[in-house]
Amino acid sequence: MSDRRANLHQVLRQRICLLDYAPGTRLSETDLAQEFGTSRTPLRRALARLEDEGLVRSLHGVGTIVTDIDLPEMDATYALREELAELAGILAPVPVSAKALATLDALIARGDTLRQGRDPRDFARLNLDYFLFGLSLTGNDALRETSERLYIRTARIWLHRLERLDLGEEIDIFLQEMHETRRALMIGDTRAAALIRRVHISMCRKRLLSGDLPG
Amino acid sequence: MSDRRANLHQVLRQRICLLDYAPGTRLSETDLAQEFGTSRTPLRRALARLEDEGLVRSLHGVGTIVTDIDLPEMDATYALREELAELAGILAPVPVSAKALATLDALIARGDTLRQGRDPRDFARLNLDYFLFGLSLTGNDALRETSERLYIRTARIWLHRLERLDLGEEIDIFLQEMHETRRALMIGDTRAAALIRRVHISMCRKRLLSGDLPG
DNA sequence: TCGCGCTGTGTTGTGCACAACTGTTCATCA
DNA sequence: TGATGAACAGTTGTGCACAACACAGCGCGA
Incomplete structure (x- = not known):
């Protein structure tokens, strides 16, 4: 193209x-x-x-x-994204490189500056870049493409619902997750990094969607 | 559209x-x-x-x-399809209905006639329909869409490599899997049906790709 | 006053002509 | 003889005009 x-x-x-x-x-x-x-x-x-x-x-x-944001569909997509996040640490995990760590450090730095500005759009962009970084931990192309496709579908609701939550708190949680991921990668534990990511997505899903799903 | x-x-x-x-x-x-x-x-x-x-x-x-069929990519896609097959029994499993069983019976009947004709193209079509039937066991739309998308990418190599194998034997294996699935669904065990499907995909992957992957 | 159809406006879908581009073939020249 | 490049045939990409369609607004008649 x-x-x-x-x-x-x-x-x-x-x-x-x-x-x-x-x-x-x-x-x-x-x-x-x-x-x-x-x-x-x-x-x-x-x-x-x-x-x-x-x-x-x-x-x-x-x-x-x-298109409208359909809550049940978003919930289903999040459920699947959880599983795929964990798979990134299982299917063809890539050895942690110094470059990857440097990238993560740069992302953490952006998160630090985000605490000052507190701009939701900047947060959304950082979230995307951190997500893409997470995908770089697997060598499975199909998994990468699929995960990205699903992420795109949930990105909107994440930003939309963010406004109901405490932005500062969300940024802090996000920063802590990045630090935790960094600790896992420092000792070369890609699988753990993927699990941390899954935990993050799971809690995000709960915070964003809890109480608004029919049934 | x-x-x-x-x-x-x-x-x-x-x-x-x-x-x-x-x-x-x-x-x-x-x-x-x-x-x-x-x-x-x-x-x-x-x-x-x-x-x-x-x-x-x-x-x-x-x-x-x-596009060409890229073996490593196909292998990666199969690996992911395995996992998704199992997820179909975990994420929003749908209760087994009488109609679903009837559909499966019809597929089994098609498999029986396939043993006579032994047409690879008919086999491919039956394989697709059986795959779609498997997807109907989950209520997670995102999972369905994603699985179908990945299936499309592997359908070609399946048919292509089928010619190297014993067609009659492959049809028999396929029939046995459908019967096994039927037994699982008869007792309402959707999860087991999904696992059977995973086993099938895993062995398919091995039979199709073994020995031809670099590295 | 209500209902119905016509009409006008704005939208996406289709067909067609031409632009942009690639690979090949052949003629020309060193 | 080999190399070079110019012309050519064939392909996808783009722009534009028009067809197909949906909807709102209005007028007309019962």
């Missing part, structure tokens, strides 16, 4: 995941094409991919609409 | 998975459009989706080419 096209898709996806386009928003192909200085054709290619990812839905004669 | 468009995608995907289009085959947008009585535009939409699924790759000025 061309770089420009992949970029189009990524930019739109980020806007949806960062809630710049809230669920229910109608995206205009014409307007977006104009904004990106292109025609509708390549833009439609990007929207098509977003539709396959479940982030938008195109209806003939109506519009392209950002 | 329109039915016609979804259909286009499904037909092409099936052709690739059944090896009507072998890896390396160059697909002509113009020819395909003509065959389906449409223009290139909707056809390109279908090809785009196939590209996102990893079944084809479009190169500007060159063509749209059916």
